[in-house]
Amino acid sequence: MVQSKGINFNGQNIYIGIDVHLKSWSVTIITESNYKKTHSQKSSAKELFEYLKKHYPGGKYKAVYESGFSGYSTYYSLKEYGIDCIIIHAADVPTTQYENVMKTDAIDSEKLAKSLKSGILKGIYIREKESLDDRNLIRLRKTLQRQLAGYKSRVKHLLYNNGVEYPACFDKPSLHWSKRFTLWLRNDVTLLSSTRYSLDLLLDQVTLFRKNLLKANRMVRELASRSKYAERYENLISIPGVGTVTAMSLLTEVDDINRFQNQREFASFLGLIPSCHSSGETICNMEKTFRGNKQLGPLIIESAWVAIRYDKALAIAYSEYCRQMKGQEAIIRIARKLSNRILSVLKSGKKYQYDRCR
Structure with missing residues (x-):
């Protein structure tokens, strides 16, 4: 034994x-x-x-x-x-x-x-304990934002079900959820029933999630100002399309940029490379791979939509791609170019310089 x-x-x-x-x-x-x-x-x-x-x-x-x-x-x-x-x-x-x-x-x-x-297994990247809560904060902020949007949609759905019409002053969606709009919902809206318990409960949830989201936003800005992130944060937001949330998501999700040897590795981590099926002489590139960071991929694509409005080179590239494919497919390629810029900025430790559209 x-x-x-x-x-x-x-x-x-x-x-x-x-x-x-x-x-x-x-x-x-x-x-x-x-x-x-x-x-x-x-x-x-x-x-x-x-x-x-x-x-x-x-x-x-x-x-x-x-x-x-x-x-x-x-x-x-x-x-x-x-x-x-x-x-x-x-x-x-x-x-x-x-x-x-x-x-x-x-x-x-x-x-x-x-x-x-x-010896055939390759382990995933192991994060330091101290960085775990920073990443969780950014992820939780996104969850709060998504849940707030869900409760707002439920309120509007309830209004539609009860035949509530918006006053002329709230015709534009951009005016919804202002302080004045919320007061109207609280004080002036009546439902088909004599009571409005469901609406009041939903409005309480909207108020709670808005409060928590504002608190999370303050925490994110405070996190960005800490010495651990401040310089890299400033460098990242110099890239067109990259704002506070995207920059802090990148810093907390990526952690150590030196673990990526090249642009393809980084793009693969973001989920911005196409899946491929090839056999013999047949090679088929398909949609972007399902493997990749689920937090960052969508953010980089959103940033790409903003970037083409301000960066000349990306705007021209997007127009060229649109001649060959749909806009939704073209923006993935712009996102890939954007990921290369992000990698370069994080590796070099310098701000990005570009030609503005305006």
Whole structure:
């Protein structure tokens, strides 16, 4: 037995695949001699370390798990106990047909351990603990903005359902949700029923989310002024189309720009390269890949729409592309050019200079 007295694994790599769940882990351990053991345990790095120390003393522990709900917390917990660890994207784990058909936690953890031992896994970028809350703040601001828009739409839908007509002074959508518009909703609107509980509750939600969004905006501006981000932030907003939210999203999502070796790697991270299917002499470039940062890709495309209004070179390029394709397809190519500028600015540490349209 491995746990026999005197047995040790000094200098040997011990490969550990972990299928992470909220309350339990399925763990497969493989030694360099291909001895394999799978067990289930409580979701605890300490418990795993005690097990390894007892059954595989002296080994160099190397673990892997798939990115998911636990984020980086499992990684940092394992590192505290001296267990080297990588996190991988689930789609990057080689999977056989059998493993697809017979999917269990034990099979998943074994698949991870085998792939780790073979050296074919490439871990995702690991962020420093101190930068996690900065990124979460920017993401939460976007969530608040989306939820606020949802409640505003619900209010308008309720008005339509009840046949409420807007006064002439609110004919233009740009005047909606002004202080005057809100007072009209609060004081003058009547619904088909004699009560208006639903409208008042929705307006309370709009007020709450507006308050929280304003607070988040202040926090983002404060974050941008900190020494950690200030210089890079100023450089980024010198690029046409890049505003405060896009700049801070880039800084908090990218973290270390030096992890990207070239423009294609950076564009791939943003999700701005096309997927490709080729066979023999047939090569087919399709829509932009689904792989990429879901936060940044849409922001860069929005920035591209703004950039073509102010930057001569991008405006000319967009016009040329529109002769060959639809505007929605052309703007993706402009976004790719914009991503190259962003990479250049972040790498050089200098502001961007460009020819203005006006």
